[in-house]
Amino acid sequence: MPKDLPAAPDSTKSKYWRKPLDADKVKIPHGELHILTARCKGCMFCVEYCPRGVLEMSEDFNAKGYHYPVAENDPACVNCRLCEMLCPEFAIFCLAVEEEDAVDDS
Amino acid sequence: MKKPAAAAPEMPHPMEELLRMDRIPHIWCPTCGLGTVVTAFAAALETLELPLDDVAVVSGIGCTGRVAGYIKVDSFHTTHGRAIPFATGLHLTNPKLKTVVISGDGDLISIGGNHFIHAARRNVDITVICVNNFTYAMTGGQVAPTTPLGANASTMPYGNYERPFNIPYLAESSGAVYVARWSALHVRRLTTAIAEALEKPGFSVVEVISPCSTLYSRRNRLGTGLDLMKFYHDNCVIKHGAPTRELDIGFQEEITVGKFVDLERPTYVDAMNKWYAGVFGDDYEPYEGAVK
Numbered sequence: 450m451p452k453d454l455p456a457a458p459d460s461t462k463s464k465y466w467r468k469p470l471d472a473d474k475v476k477i478p479h480g481e482l483h484i485l486t487a488r489c490k491g492c493m494f495c496v497e498y499c500p501r502g503v504l505e506m507s508e509d510f511n512a513k514g515y516h517y518p519v520a521e522n523d524p525a526c527v528n529c530r531l532c533e534m535l536c537p538e539f540a541i542f543c544l545a546v547e548e549e550d551a552v553d554d555s
Numbered sequence: 556m557k558k559p560a561a562a563a564p565e566m567p568h569p570m571e572e573l574l575r576m577d578r579i580p581h582i583w584c585p586t587c588g589l590g591t592v593v594t595a596f597a598a599a600l601e602t603l604e605l606p607l608d609d610v611a612v613v614s615g616i617g618c619t620g621r622v623a624g625y626i627k628v629d630s631f632h633t634t635h636g637r638a639i640p641f642a643t644g645l646h647l648t649n650p651k652l653k654t655v656v657i658s659g660d661g662d663l664i665s666i667g668g669n670h671f672i673h674a675a676r677r678n679v680d681i682t683v684i685c686v687n688n689f690t691y692a693m694t695g696g697q698v699a700p701t702t703p704l705g706a707n708a709s710t711m712p713y714g715n716y717e718r719p720f721n722i723p724y725l726a727e728s729s730g731a732v733y734v735a736r737w738s739a740l741h742v743r744r745l746t747t748a749i750a751e752a753l754e755k756p757g758f759s760v761v762e763v764i765s766p767c768s769t770l771y772s773r774r775n776r777l778g779t780g781l782d783l784m785k786f787y788h789d790n791c792v793i794k795h796g797a798p799t800r801e802l803d804i805g806f807q808e809e810i811t812v813g814k815f816v817d818l819e820r821p822t823y824v825d826a827m828n829k830w831y832a833g834v835f836g837d838d839y840e841p842y843e844g845a846v847k
Contacts, residue, residue: 485565490585534591536591540568542570
């Protein structure tokens with residue numbers, strides 16, 4: 450029986466405790482959020498369905514009198530563009546940050 | 556106080572290339588799902604890399620009927636219920652054009668119901684995106700042929716007792732070759748479905764369940780469009796290939812979504828060319844459109 454078995458993973462910390470074989474090569478994409486606040490009608494689709502919890506509603510109002518989303522946690526954005534797809538007002542979009550500028554999470 | 560992320564001069568939204576910006580902001584209510592459907596349609600055009608000159612959008616009347624006015628491709632805002640006849644004419648004149656009908660449930664299934672079943676029967680090569688919000692939203696929330704049993708409408712103040720249409724079943728039994736149903740929340744799957752429907756030769760139907768916050772939701776005390784989106788999130792069950800007869804939608808009951816029908820059948824123009832080639836032999840020149 451091999452002696453140097455790795456310690457049992459702590460499953461309480463992460464569901465994905467098995468390290469992918471290409472984990473050192475894969476870079477997590479990052480996105481830069483652009484919010485056209487004047488167009489927003491405060492539906493909150495983007496805030497509710499952002500898988501990384503990047504957005505939250507502002508405390509102040511836009512010219513139409515709606516709260517608009519603000520990027521509270523911009524570095525967490527992985528450029529999935531779900532907010533851009535869901536926004537019914539064409540008021541939010543996401544641009545990929547170039548590879549060399551991308552923040553390395555490892 | 557938190558400041559917006561884009562403090563620098565605002566960049567134009569990538570969708571602006573596909574929208575008539577002089578008509579934006581659109582008239583749709585806050586938390587309406589129609590803007591999302593437009594984005595999904597634009598994303599489908601982007602995936603297929605279709606030249607925008609080869610696409611035409613036809614809409615009828617209603618909230619969804621406004622789509623033709625907002626999308627910057629050749630578009631046609633027709634009379635109530637007659638989107639499919641106009642689209643059929645457009646397609647027969649120029650079969651190379653991708654003709655897309657984007658309209659609502661009341662427009663396509665009620666007032667234009669006869670056109671819907673006959674275009675499906677003939678298998679005219681058009682794509683129909685039917686946005687179903689369970690009511691006539693623009694005219695004041697009257698009962699629609701898709702309003703679920705028991706739901707309140709302005710013309711059914713004690714609840715609806717009329718049995719609603721099951722759009723995928725209607726489409727399949729009339730002869731559609733591609734039938735799918737998604738909600739406005741399933742944007743990525745909806746984009747794929749619209750792209751597949753556009754590629755499909757023949758009458759393809761994509762039903763989109765979309766929240767109506769101002770009329771359907773308010774009359775039925777269902778909260779905002781966001782609450783309806785959460786409802787779709789919790790209650791939509793994906794069943795690809797499910798028998799369409801089982802796809803009835805009850806009031807606030809589980810909604811089956813997915814791709815139900817995908818088959819091959821000769822389109823109207825193909826069937827006509829094949830038939831006449833059999834009748835007239837080599838004398839017949841196959842019809843490829845009046846526009847050269």
